Amino acid sequence: MRQERKADRNGGSASDKRARRHRSTEVDNGAEAALELIAGTFSGARTANQIAAHIARLVARGRLTPGQRLPTVRRSAAGLEVSATTMGEVWQTLNRSGVIETGGRRGTFVRAAAAASAPRFWQLYPPDNDGRTLDLSEGVPDPRLLPDLQPFLAGLQIASTTSYLDAPLLPDLEGLLRKAWPFAPEAITVVDGALDALDRLIAQTVRPGTRVLVEEPGFPPLYDLLELAGAEVVGLEVDAAGMVPGALRGALRQFADVLMLQPAEQNPTGASLTESRAMELAEILLDSGTLIIEDDHSPLGSSISLGRHLPDQTVHVRSFSKTHGPEIRLAAVGGAGVPVRSLIRRRQLGPGWSSRFLQQLLVDLLIDEEVAAGVTAAQRSYADRRRAITDVLDERGVRYGPGSGMNLWIEVADERSALVALAAQGIVVAPGGPFVLRNQSNHIRVTVGAVTEGHTELAHSIADAALRRGRANI
Numbered sequence: 001m002r003q004e005r006k007a008d009r010n011g012g013s014a015s016d017k018r019a020r021r022h023r024s025t026e027v028d029n030g031a032e033a034a035l036e037l038i039a040g041t042f043s044g045a046r047t048a049n050q051i052a053a054h055i056a057r058l059v060a061r062g063r064l065t066p067g068q069r070l071p072t073v074r075r076s077a078a079g080l081e082v083s084a085t086t087m088g089e090v091w092q093t094l095n096r097s098g099v100i101e102t103g104g105r106r107g108t109f110v111r112a113a114a115a116a117s118a119p120r121f122w123q124l125y126p127p128d129n130d131g132r133t134l135d136l137s138e139g140v141p142d143p144r145l146l147p148d149l150q151p152f153l154a155g156l157q158i159a160s161t162t163s164y165l166d167a168p169l170l171p172d173l174e175g176l177l178r179k180a181w182p183f184a185p186e187a188i189t190v191v192d193g194a195l196d197a198l199d200r201l202i203a204q205t206v207r208p209g210t211r212v213l214v215e216e217p218g219f220p221p222l223y224d225l226l227e228l229a230g231a232e233v234v235g236l237e238v239d240a241a242g243m244v245p246g247a248l249r250g251a252l253r254q255f256a257d258v259l260m261l262q263p264a265e266q267n268p269t270g271a272s273l274t275e276s277r278a279m280e281l282a283e284i285l286l287d288s289g290t291l292i293i294e295d296d297h298s299p300l301g302s303s304i305s306l307g308r309h310l311p312d313q314t315v316h317v318r319s320f321s322k323t324h325g326p327e328i329r330l331a332a333v334g335g336a337g338v339p340v341r342s343l344i345r346r347r348q349l350g351p352g353w354s355s356r357f358l359q360q361l362l363v364d365l366l367i368d369e370e371v372a373a374g375v376t377a378a379q380r381s382y383a384d385r386r387r388a389i390t391d392v393l394d395e396r397g398v399r400y401g402p403g404s405g406m407n408l409w410i411e412v413a414d415e416r417s418a419l420v421a422l423a424a425q426g427i428v429v430a431p432g433g434p435f436v437l438r439n440q441s442n443h444i445r446v447t448v449g450a451v452t453e454g455h456t457e458l459a460h461s462i463a464d465a466a467l468r469r470g471r472a473n474i
């Protein structure tokens with residue numbers, strides 16, 4: 001008995017220790033073999049990007065297999081004759097793009113499958129809504145405020161495609177888009193929604209290690225897309241007038257390959273760029289070589305854009321989901337020629353174009369005066385619904401994002417208990433965590449645009465939940 005206790009205190013019996021030493025030597029041998037393979041097959045410039053790409057290729061070709069232990073930063077830096085800083089960047093890039101995983105003290109391993117995961121996206125939405133809950137988590141427009149598509153579908157006049165090489169954008173739609181675009185785009189096209197546009201632009205412009213500046217808080221699926229592409233994602237603060245210039249200036253002390261922002265009704269804060277803020281940001285970005293990608297999903301389409309000041313450096317994306325319904329599945333992408341043309345050319349290898357049926361439907365909707373009046377009226381309804389809630393939040397001393405639109409970004413004392421308190425009353429809202437890069441935030445996002453009645457009661461429930469402290473303080 002005494003002997004057992006002694007053995008325990010010393011971390012096991014002598015034979016346990018021998019077995020452990022043997023196992024750890026085996027493990028180290030595994031990591032050494034991986035390093036030998038990596039170093040032995042590598043040729044090229046010893047930059048973090050090149051080394052990361054090389055290791056990713058070894059994984060993709062099955063030369064390094066899932067679960068394979070990898071050497072430490074220090075050991076691999078020595079083996080590849082680069083600095084520990086460079087090697088640290090390599091592991092970070094590979095980790096972000098899902099090629100490897102780090103298990104803390106257990107070490108670093110090739111990931112089981114470099115599967116496309118989207119961690120933030122799936123955290124946003126509740127599991128199946130059983131119909132009994134009031135779901136204010138999704139940020140989608142109220143279907144009752146969208147145009148009725150039925151008569152437009154019935155009257156749709158369409159010409160058949162004659163060639164896969166026809167211009168992907170219907171000339172009538174191109175004319176309407178160019179007229180409404182906030183600046184003269186060098187190239188323009190339509191794809192299947194704003195997220196499709198962002199996904200395709202990222203594919204054209206982001207490689208492992210590309211430094212991308214984003215708004216924080218920001219749109220969770222965008223963070224997912226960037227991390228899957230292996231970008232170095234840097235979050236910049238947003239205030240009532242949009243991205244904060246000081247934050248952008250600070251980030252540009254290094255460099256930035258890409259800057260992504262939402263010019264209007266920023267999701268989740270609701271902030272919209274002012275013209276003077278856009279000018280200030282453009283001035284900072286002048287000569288930076290940074291590509292600016294704007295995601296405008298706001299209902300009326302923003303006339304404010306950095307592209308008015310830096311047209312050669314800006315690509316603007318305009319979604320029609322909020323005005324004409326997500327089922328329209330179209331967004332326009334226009335601006336700087338190189339990225340937009342490369343998107344168009346790359347897409348030719350896949351779907352080629354967005355269905356001209358939908359494009360024609362969008363043309364018919366865009367030129368219809370009743371539809372236009374309906375879109376404006378819908379925005380008034382969203383504003384009224386929002387005010388009905390914020391009046392109570394103001395009264396109760398609850399803070400929320402400064403802007404407009406269908407979402408409210410609400411500060412809460414404790415995110416988890418706010419979500420639980422609302423869920424207990426059958427109200428589902430989005431957690432704030434996925435909207436920030438570190439995935440932790442004392443906020444919730446509530447799609448108040450979806451609320452048609454009982455605003456005061458709902459607002460009080462939200463305020464109670466927002467002011468509720470965590471369990472430790474109950």
Ligand SMILES: Cc1ncc(COP(=O)(O)O)c(C=O)c1O
Nearest residue numbers: 193194195219267297319321331
């Ligand atoms: C900021 C932002 N970007 C993109 C999208 C998706 O737009 P789409 O439906 O055009 O893909 C949304 C949808 O809510 C959004 O809020």
